[in-house]
Amino acid sequence: MANEVKEITSRDVDFAKWYTDVVKKADLVDYSSVKGSMIIRPYGYAIWENIQKILDEEFKKTGHENVQMPMFIPESLLNVEKEHVQGFAPEVAWVTHGGSEKLEERMCVRPTSEVLFCDHFKKIIKSYRDLPILYNQWCTIVRWEKTTRPFLRSREILWQEGHTMHATEEDARNETLRMLKVYEDFQRNILALPVIVGKKTDKEKFAGALESYTLEAMMYDGVALQNGTSHYFGNGFAKAFGIEFLNKENKMVNPYQTSWGTTTRMIGAIIMTHGDDNGLVLPPNIAPFKTIVIPIGKDEKVLQKADEIKNLLIDNNISSKIDLTDKTPGFKFAEAEVKGYPIRVEVGPRDLANDLVTLVRRDTLEKIQVKIEDVLMEVSNLLVDIQRNLYDRALKRRDSMIYEAHNYEEFTDIANNKSGFIKTNWCGDVACENKIKDDFGIKSRCLIEDEEVNGPCVCCGIEARYRIYFGRQY
């Protein structure tokens, strides 16, 4: 598609420009005439299709069913739960006219679907036998963002949203954590993202939730990307919507609720975690094509062998493509790097004469000559190694960019001079969170549950109740 591989800005020179270069040059997205909305091109959408396929299987394995709710929310319905509407009303798109007629009541395009699900749950939940209800929806939501960036912040967001109802608080709490774990495993094992998982502070939780859990990924530049959330609602929405069921003790009670969601933003996390100055680097487990086979020259034997290898890989469930365009080998190599195929298989006449081909791993750009008869085994092993290496490399970088602050002076020094997360103690008072936000523009990421709290709050100095991460965010 007239796709020229041009220079990509170095990520250490201008990370924002690097990001834009990569998403454009790897043909992931294009800008559209619709302000704030992006076009997801075939290569970008293929990544999303892989994400959907794998996550959807996990949701079904854990007993969830897909449904489709309306995309519009009448204003009165959005208004039912007070905290929720306050959180979302400022950023919704309002539909006011159908054809030439003004609507009696305006409707917003869903920014999230809790109220739509609750409206439905009210009709279908009668008895404890109806519970749990474990629903998920794949759809597009709209939030009217002022400034947008492909995958990271967009007016239209492709996502999935799970919405579940349970007979007891315990069941709902378990579900919240169970789906958080599904997300964590997926992001670690498939996307190779060493996410930090924890509870949000009250200030940062989802509008209307009692507890919000988050997956925080650290990008190459040290900035956080909130990469998925799982919420426990208690029975607040159920009460607001009048959802009741007859429990085993024959009493009418309100059920307990969760919701959880992930979006195309995960693609942004992949790019900004693994990418380098040559372009995109895709973890094998999510790449649309795990290898690209590039024949060098037009020799019949070379072309035939290249095709054989591609077919061998595909037949063994290793998604692969072959580049048969009339571009120069150098151009093809550069393009393969921009697009981030995990392994490039170079098939050239000189190698072939010695029954060899060259594998180039995208993560390290290392070249490895292998015997043709071993190519399947070597590629298979290398894919496992690349997947592991990407995770380890990201983990190492992440850990090297977490700084401990014992007092406000240290916090100030880190906040002003370092990129990354700040690990510290916190008293639990929102006033301290607000002060840090006002002073440095930095928000809390999540609480740290597996470390002992010992010492004063980094901000006010009284005895701390929590270990916590702070960090700038996308």
Next chain:
Amino acid sequence: MANEVKEITSRDVDFAKWYTDVVKKADLVDYSSVKGSMIIRPYGYAIWENIQKILDEEFKKTGHENVQMPMFIPESLLNVEKEHVQGFAPEVAWVTHGGSEKLEERMCVRPTSEVLFCDHFKKIIKSYRDLPILYNQWCTIVRWEKTTRPFLRSREILWQEGHTMHATEEDARNETLRMLKVYEDFQRNILALPVIVGKKTDKEKFAGALESYTLEAMMYDGVALQNGTSHYFGNGFAKAFGIEFLNKENKMVNPYQTSWGTTTRMIGAIIMTHGDDNGLVLPPNIAPFKTIVIPIGKDEKVLQKADEIKNLLIDNNISSKIDLTDKTPGFKFAEAEVKGYPIRVEVGPRDLANDLVTLVRRDTLEKIQVKIEDVLMEVSNLLVDIQRNLYDRALKRRDSMIYEAHNYEEFTDIANNKSGFIKTNWCGDVACENKIKDDFGIKSRCLIEDEEVNGPCVCCGIEARYRIYFGRQY
């Protein structure tokens, strides 16, 4: 889900009421508080997921790639192609505000995406090397219908829309017909719908298209359901949008375009073609569960055998579920019928003592005792037979409801007294089409290409140029 199987209105008494009963009682949809929008429940959505899976594979096999365009169209963009905007402007939903701010330019929610794709194509098509571009999109569109019915006519429509660009007219015409064939094969072989396929008249074609082809399914009540369309655009949109490419002769020319789409309406066609007074009847090739195993009583051996049979079927790729609720057998049978599982496997203590189980086929309600050791083979064969029988039965009914009219008197008689399609001769003048619509509220369905034209136009009496179907429509 508090799902009681109650009486369903007979389809011969009140077909509209029968339809509503079935979609509700089979748990396919629920009504929502959002006027004109429906909720697609898990069982209904599972049918759509099967449709998506099978069609998506066909699209990919024929070289198409999925993309995602914006869901909003700025008014100025919708206005670029004149015929198109005239066709759609009266029925779009307008977004006028983002949060509390009035938009500088209002935007509609896409009613279809030709203009969005053209806006993108203009940027990515430069050379003949970039063609063909074969894109598809799965998404939701909005058309502001006044009266709505689940699956048939809804303000929100889940669909797929293919959009392709080609270097030559011939290539684009071939694509239009190729995708029409993909639809036809899918609807005949998977949905068991004996669709009539043909070209729309100029009056009935898609706004902006040069030619529209349609798949017309006849419902049980003789009314037509337009079940998919494929359009050839020539280079009209390309010219309006300034899309040009350098062809092999080194000249800048406009490419040729197609689009084609199918929607959740196909689920409505399944219901209204195959369903009966006991509820839904699903063709095995699209059913979320091909069999339901129902143990009779609570005998341990019965339960164990029922579970074994379910697992045996699943292990052999026959999607199956088991009903372990504490409802009565009679209730379970009725529910299995309402939900239209192609085969019900009854496992009871008396049968079991003789190493037998009973299969009940949903299409005929015939009961068949089979040896337990033969159950896999018998079920497999029966599924093939049910699929074939549903198609044949629908074809026979369809053909019995097609009436030939040789003159306006006959046409009038049929139009006033019969349900079904009217096959006749037409001169090609829109005045005759309009007269028939004014007199009877009946539109043309499609031209018949494989029959010789012989005789006068049914309306004006001058020599006919076309054989054509007329019929009422949903």
